[in-house]
Amino acid sequence: MMLETMILPALIPALSDGLRGLFARFTQGKGAQPQNITEQIQLMQAQTERVKALAEMDSVSPNASAWVVNVRGVFRYAAVGSILIATIVGLVAGISETSQAMLLDMSGACMAFIIGERMYLGIKR
Numbered sequence: 001m002m003l004e005t006m007i008l009p010a011l012i013p014a015l016s017d018g019l020r021g022l023f024a025r026f027t028q029g030k031g032a033q034p035q036n037i038t039e040q041i042q043l044m045q046a047q048t049e050r051v052k053a054l055a056e057m058d059s060v061s062p063n064a065s066a067w068v069v070n071v072r073g074v075f076r077y078a079a080v081g082s083i084l085i086a087t088i089v090g091l092v093a094g095i096s097e098t099s100q101a102m103l104l105d106m107s108g109a110c111m112a113f114i115i116g117e118r119m120y121l122g123i124k125r
Contacts (some may be wrong), residue, residue: 080110 089105
């Protein structure tokens with residue numbers, strides 16, 4: 001049970017990255033790269049448009065109240081903090097094992113949200 005629920009999901013990003021690296025080694029990284037300057041420019045324009053669209057989706061309405069903007073900015077981190085505090089309190093209080101497992105899974109996901117990409121890039125080097 002532990003293999004399917006904890007270990008295997010933790011290994012999937014590393015395995016997929018290894019598989020990508022294997023394909024890149026056989027194709028010398030040329031498979032997904034633009035082949036000429038025109039394709040390079042088109043790719044850069046598409047990436048710029050994508051970032052603009054994401055920024056537009058994430059932007060706040062100009063007539064939004066300041067408190068709405070502040071709550072929106074802190075919401076993710078407040079949720080992560082409350083989950084971590086609930087986990088610590090639950091472990092100290094001695095709640096049931098199933099509840100402990102659920103809180104620990106949620107805390108693991110929160111820590112992956114906070115430091116996951118930095119940790120993965122550090123391991124990748």
